[in-house]
Amino acid sequence: MTLDLALFLILALVAVATALGMLFSKNAVYSALFLVLNFVTVAVFYLLLGAPFIAMAQITVYAGAIMVLFLFVIMLLGAERLPATNVLPWQRPLAITLTVILAMESTYLLLSRARPSGSVLPPGAEVNTVDNLRAMAMTLFNNYLLPFEVTSVLLLVAMVGVIVLVRREKGQKS
Amino acid sequence: MHLSESVTTGYFFLAPWLVFAPVIGLLINIIFGGRLSEKAIGTVASLASGASFVVSVLLAWSLAAGHGAAVTVPFLEWIHIGDLELDWAFRVDSLSTTMMLVVSGVGTLIHIYAIGYMHEDVRFKHDPGRFRRFFVFLNLFIAMMMILVSGDSYLMLFVGWEGVGLCSFLLIGFWYDMDTLGRPSWANSNAAKKAFVTNRVGDFGFLIAAFLMFWAFGSFQFDEVFEAAHAVAPGVIVAITLFMLIGVAGKSAQIPLYVWLPDAMAGPTPVSALIHAATMVTAGVYLITRSAELYTLVPQAQYTVAMTGAITALFAATIAVGQYDIKKVLAYSTISQLGFMVAAVGMGAFVAGMFHLVTHAFFKALLFLSAGSVILGLERGHHHAEHAHHEKKPIGKSGKSKAESGHDEHEVFDPGDMRNMGGLRKTMPVTFWLYMIGTLALAGIVPFAGFWSKDEILLDASRHYPAVYILLSIAAFFTAFYMGRQIWLVFFGEPRHEAAAHAEESKPIITVPLMVLAALSLLGGALNLPFEGFHQLGHWLEYTLHEVEAFPLNLQVAGVSTLVALFAIFLSWLIYGRNPLKAGQPDPLKKPLGFIFTGMENKWFVDEGYFAVIINPFKKLSYFLADVVDWRFWHDWFHETVIAGTYNWLSNIGLNLYADQKGIDAFANWLGTATQSLSATLRKVQTGFVRSYALSVLLGVVLILGYLIVK
Amino acid sequence: MIPVEYYIVLSAILFAIGVAGVLIRRNALIIFMSIELMLNAANLAVVAFSSVLKTFSGQVFVFFVIAVAAAEVAVGLALIVEIFKAKHSIDVDQMSSLKG
Numbered sequence: 001m002t003l004d005l006a007l008f009l010i011l012a013l014v015a016v017a018t019a020l021g022m023l024f025s026k027n028a029v030y031s032a033l034f035l036v037l038n039f040v041t042v043a044v045f046y047l048l049l050g051a052p053f054i055a056m057a058q059i060t061v062y063a064g065a066i067m068v069l070f071l072f073v074i075m076l077l078g079a080e081r082l083p084a085t086n087v088l089p090w091q092r093p094l095a096i097t098l099t100v101i102l103a104m105e106s107t108y109l110l111l112s113r114a115r116p117s118g119s120v121l122p123p124g125a126e127v128n129t130v131d132n133l134r135a136m137a138m139t140l141f142n143n144y145l146l147p148f149e150v151t152s153v154l155l156l157v158a159m160v161g162v163i164v165l166v167r168r169e170k171g172q173k174s
Numbered sequence: 175m176h177l178s179e180s181v182t183t184g185y186f187f188l189a190p191w192l193v194f195a196p197v198i199g200l201l202i203n204i205i206f207g208g209r210l211s212e213k214a215i216g217t218v219a220s221l222a223s224g225a226s227f228v229v230s231v232l233l234a235w236s237l238a239a240g241h242g243a244a245v246t247v248p249f250l251e252w253i254h255i256g257d258l259e260l261d262w263a264f265r266v267d268s269l270s271t272t273m274m275l276v277v278s279g280v281g282t283l284i285h286i287y288a289i290g291y292m293h294e295d296v297r298f299k300h301d302p303g304r305f306r307r308f309f310v311f312l313n314l315f316i317a318m319m320m321i322l323v324s325g326d327s328y329l330m331l332f333v334g335w336e337g338v339g340l341c342s343f344l345l346i347g348f349w350y351d352m353d354t355l356g357r358p359s360w361a362n363s364n365a366a367k368k369a370f371v372t373n374r375v376g377d378f379g380f381l382i383a384a385f386l387m388f389w390a391f392g393s394f395q396f397d398e399v400f401e402a403a404h405a406v407a408p409g410v411i412v413a414i415t416l417f418m419l420i421g422v423a424g425k426s427a428q429i430p431l432y433v434w435l436p437d438a439m440a441g442p443t444p445v446s447a448l449i450h451a452a453t454m455v456t457a458g459v460y461l462i463t464r465s466a467e468l469y470t471l472v473p474q475a476q477y478t479v480a481m482t483g484a485i486t487a488l489f490a491a492t493i494a495v496g497q498y499d500i501k502k503v504l505a506y507s508t509i510s511q512l513g514f515m516v517a518a519v520g521m522g523a524f525v526a527g528m529f530h531l532v533t534h535a536f537f538k539a540l541l542f543l544s545a546g547s548v549i550l551g552l553e554r555g556h557h558h559a560e561h562a563h564h565e566k567k568p569i570g571k572s573g574k575s576k577a578e579s580g581h582d583e584h585e586v587f588d589p590g591d592m593r594n595m596g597g598l599r600k601t602m603p604v605t606f607w608l609y610m611i612g613t614l615a616l617a618g619i620v621p622f623a624g625f626w627s628k629d630e631i632l633l634d635a636s637r638h639y640p641a642v643y644i645l646l647s648i649a650a651f652f653t654a655f656y657m658g659r660q661i662w663l664v665f666f667g668e669p670r671h672e673a674a675a676h677a678e679e680s681k682p683i684i685t686v687p688l689m690v691l692a693a694l695s696l697l698g699g700a701l702n703l704p705f706e707g708f709h710q711l712g713h714w715l716e717y718t719l720h721e722v723e724a725f726p727l728n729l730q731v732a733g734v735s736t737l738v739a740l741f742a743i744f745l746s747w748l749i750y751g752r753n754p755l756k757a758g759q760p761d762p763l764k765k766p767l768g769f770i771f772t773g774m775e776n777k778w779f780v781d782e783g784y785f786a787v788i789i790n791p792f793k794k795l796s797y798f799l800a801d802v803v804d805w806r807f808w809h810d811w812f813h814e815t816v817i818a819g820t821y822n823w824l825s826n827i828g829l830n831l832y833a834d835q836k837g838i839d840a841f842a843n844w845l846g847t848a849t850q851s852l853s854a855t856l857r858k859v860q861t862g863f864v865r866s867y868a869l870s871v872l873l874g875v876v877l878i879l880g881y882l883i884v885k
Numbered sequence: 886m887i888p889v890e891y892y893i894v895l896s897a898i899l900f901a902i903g904v905a906g907v908l909i910r911r912n913a914l915i916i917f918m919s920i921e922l923m924l925n926a927a928n929l930a931v932v933a934f935s936s937v938l939k940t941f942s943g944q945v946f947v948f949f950v951i952a953v954a955a956a957e958v959a960v961g962l963a964l965i966v967e968i969f970k971a972k973h974s975i976d977v978d979q980m981s982s983l984k985g
Contacts, residue, residue, distance in 0.1 A: 004887055005887060008887050008891060012891075012895045015895065015899060016895075016898055016899065016902070019898075019899055019902040019903070019922060020902060022902075022906065022915075022918060022919075022922065023902055023905060023906045023909070023910070023919070028912055028914050028915055031914075031915050031918060032914075032918065035918050035921065035922065038899075038922065038925070039925065042925050042928070042929055045892070045895075045929060045932075046929075046932055048887075049892070049932050049933055049935075049936040050936050051932050051935070051936065051944050051947075053944065053948075054928075054932060054944050054947050054948065054951075057948060057951055058925075058928075058951065061951050061952075061954075061955055062921070062925070062951065062954075065955065066921065066954070066955060066958045069958060069959070069962060070914065070917075070918065070958075070962070073914065073962050073965065073966065074914055076966070077965075077966070077969050077975060082911055082912050082974075082975075082976050083976075085911075085976070085978065087978045088978065091908065091909070092909055095905060095908035095909050096905060096909070098908075099901050099902075099904050099905040099908065100901070102901050102904060103897055103898055103900075103901035106897040106900070106901070107893070107894050107897045107898075110890075110893040110894075110896075110897060110930075111890055111893065111894070135941055136941050136944060136945070139941040139942065139944075139945055140941075140945050140948070143942070143945075144945050144949075147949060148949075151949055151952045151953065154952075154953065154956055155952065155955070155956050157956075158956035158957075158959050158960050159959065161960055161963075162959050162960055162963040165960070165963040165964065165967055166963050166966060166967065
C-alpha cells in the first residue's frame, strides 16, 4: 500500500464519517460543524487532485461563508432541536433502503460505464500552484467569460431577492 | 369612351365636394346644432348648399374650358366581386352639370328662404328643436341629389335615387305628429308613407331595369351600357326602357303612380318647393335624358313615354282646376308640367325637356315659395285677428265671420285654403307681384321663361307626334286657366276671411330669394332662345346628347299656344275675376259643369279607385293570409298540432325516455362517478409532506438507474 | 497513485448520505445542509474527472457551482427565516398545507 493510497483511504474515512455525523446528529449545530469538517476534507481531496484554486474556494466559500451563515441562522432561530414527532413512520426505513440501493447502483454504473478511467495525476507530478492558477484563469476568462458574467448577475439577483424577502413592510408588526 | 385626359386640368378634382359639402354641413348641425342659434344653423346649412353650388359652377366652367368633353372623376372603389366592378365615380358632363347647377342653385335659395319660413313655422308649432333636424334633412337631400346627378353608373344613380326618396319621406312626414293645420293627427306620416310606398313600386321597376341591364350588358356604367346597347336585341332594350319608365313614373309622379305627390304637400312649404317641384321629381326626366341612347334605339318605348307624359299633363291639369288648397293646385300643376317634360324627352326632344326642367325649377320653386309666403301672411293675419277678437269680444262680428268663412269658430283655420283668401294684392304686394311672374311663366306668356321652354316642347310635338301635341295644348290651356283662377281667387276681390284682411307681408329673408327666382323665371328663357345662334342650352347639352335638333321659332305654334293661354286667362277672368267669389259661395264652375267639376274636385276619384281596386283587396288578402292561412292554418294547425305534436311525441317517448335518460344520461353519470372515485383515491397520494414527495422522486431515480443497469 | 474509480465511489457514497439526509431529517436546515453535501459530492467527481482528462473546464464548472450554491444558500436561508416567522417552526412535516 503506497502512501498516497493510505492518505486517500484515511481522508475518505474521515469524509464519510463526518457526513454520517452530520446526518445523525440530534443537534443542528453539531451537524453544521460536522459538515464544515467534511468540506475541509473534500478541499484536501481537491489539493490531491491538482486543483488548488478550487480547494481554496471550497474552504473560503463553503466552510468560511456558507456554513457560518448556516450557524447564524440556526442560532438566530433557536432551532437546534426539534420536538420528536412521528408523522411518517415508513419514511425512515424506506429512505435508508432506497439510499443504499442508490449508492450501489450509482457506484456500479460509474465504475462500469464511466470513461475515461485511469489515474489522477501521474506519479511524481509536481503541482505548480502559480501555473495552475494562471491556466485556470486563462480558461475562465477566455472560454467562459459570458457564464462568468451571468453568474455575477445571478449573485446580484439573489442578493436583491433576499433583501426583498426579509424586508419588513412599513407599518407591519412582526 | 371619352374618359378624358383632362381630369388633371380644371377644377374637376373638386367633384366629390358636391356631395361632401352638404354632408359636412349636416354633420356640423348634427354635432354642434344644439348649441347654435336658429340663424347659425340655417346659415351653416345654406353655406353648405352654397358651397355645392360654387363647386357646380367651377365644374361647369372647367367643362366649358375643356370644350365640353365629359370627364369621369374616379373617387372610390365600391364593390369588386368577380366580373362586377362598381366604383363610385363622378361624371361631369354638360347634362350632369346642368342638373347640378339647378339643384344646388335653387336649393341654396330655398335654404335661405327656409331660415325665415321655418322660424315662423316653428314658432307656430311650438317646437324649436325641429329647426335643426329640418336643415339636416335638407342638406342630406342636397347630398343625395348630387349623388344622383353626378353618378357615373346606373347603380350610383340608384343610390342617389333611393337617398332622395328617403329624404322625401323624412321631410313629407316632418311634422309627423300633426296635420297641416297643427292638429294632432297621423295625416302627415300617412302622406309620407304613401309617398314612400308608391315610390317603392317605381323603384321596383327601376331595379328590374337595372338587373336586365346587367344581365344584358354586364355593366352599370353609362358609357359601357350605351356602347353595348347597339349589339343587343331591341326587345331587351324595350323591356329595360319600359321598366325604367315605371321608375320614372314613380319618382316623377306620372300616371299611374302620381298619387303620392299631392299628398306630399303635407311637408313644409320649402320642401314642397325644393323636393316636390324643383329637383327630386325631375330625377325621372333626368334619368330618361341620361338614357337617351337607349330610348332612341326603340321608338315604341319612346312613344309610350311620350303618351304617358302627355296624358299625365292633361289629366293632372284638369284636377288642378278643381282644387281649393293653394299648394294642391301647384302640386297638380307640377305633375302636369312633369308630364310635359316626360312627353318631351319621350319624343326625343331631350333639350326641350331639360330646358323645361330648368325653367320649371325656377318658376315652380318661385310659385311654391310665394304660396308659402301667402300662407305665412294669412297665419299672421289670423293671429292678429284672433287677438282683436279676444280683446273686443264683439258677438255680432264673430257671428258674421262664422257665416263668412263658412267654418265653425272652433274649427282650425286653414291658411292654405284659397276660399279663405282674396284681396291679398293690397296686403301682400311684393308676394303678389312675385306670384304674378311665376304664374305668367307657368302659363307660358311671352317673354317669360315658361313660354320658351313649353313652346319648344309643343313645337317638337307638332312636328312628330300630333296626338301628343293636341293633348299638351289642351293641358296648356288648363294650365293657364287654373293659374288664372288661382290669381283671381287669392289676390283679387274682397277678403273672404278676417285673416286675409289682416294678412301681412313677409320679411326680406323670405322675399329676397323669391326675387332672385323671379328674375330667373323672367330671364330663364334666354338660356335657349329659338333663334339662330341662341341655342346655348342646346349646344351645351349637345356635348352629351350628340344629336340635337334645333328648331327655329315657329310663329304658328308659338302664336297658337300664346293665344290659347291668353284665352284661358281671359276665361278665368270671366268666371272668377269679373265677379269675385263671395265668402261661402260655391265655385262658379260647379253649376255649369256639374259632375265633371265634382270629378275634378275629387281628383277623379283616383285615390278611391286605387283603394277599391288595389289597396282594399290587398288588405283583405293580407288579413286573410295573416289570420287564416298563417295564423290558423300554418301556426295553429300545422305548426302546433302536426309538427310540434309529432315532435313532442317522438322526443318524449323515443328520445327522452330511452336514448337520453337510459343511454346518454346514464353514460355521462357513470363517467362522472368514475372520475370522482378515481380522483378520491388518487388524492390521497398528495400528502403535502415534502419528504414523501422527495422519497417518490428518489424511488423514480432508483428505478431509472435500475433500468439502465439491466438494459 | 490513486485510480479515479476510488474518487467516484467516494463521491457516490457522499451523495447517497446527502440523499438520506434529505429524506430522513425533518429539520429544514439540516435538509439544506444535506443538499450542500450532495453538491460537494458531485463537485468531487467533476474535479476528479477533470484531473484525469487534464483539462480545466471541470474546475471552472465547479467554480460556477460553488458560486451558484452561495446564491442558493442566501435565498434558501432567507426563505427558511420567513417560514419560521410565519409558522414558528422549521419542521418540514409541519408545512403540509398543500395536501390533497
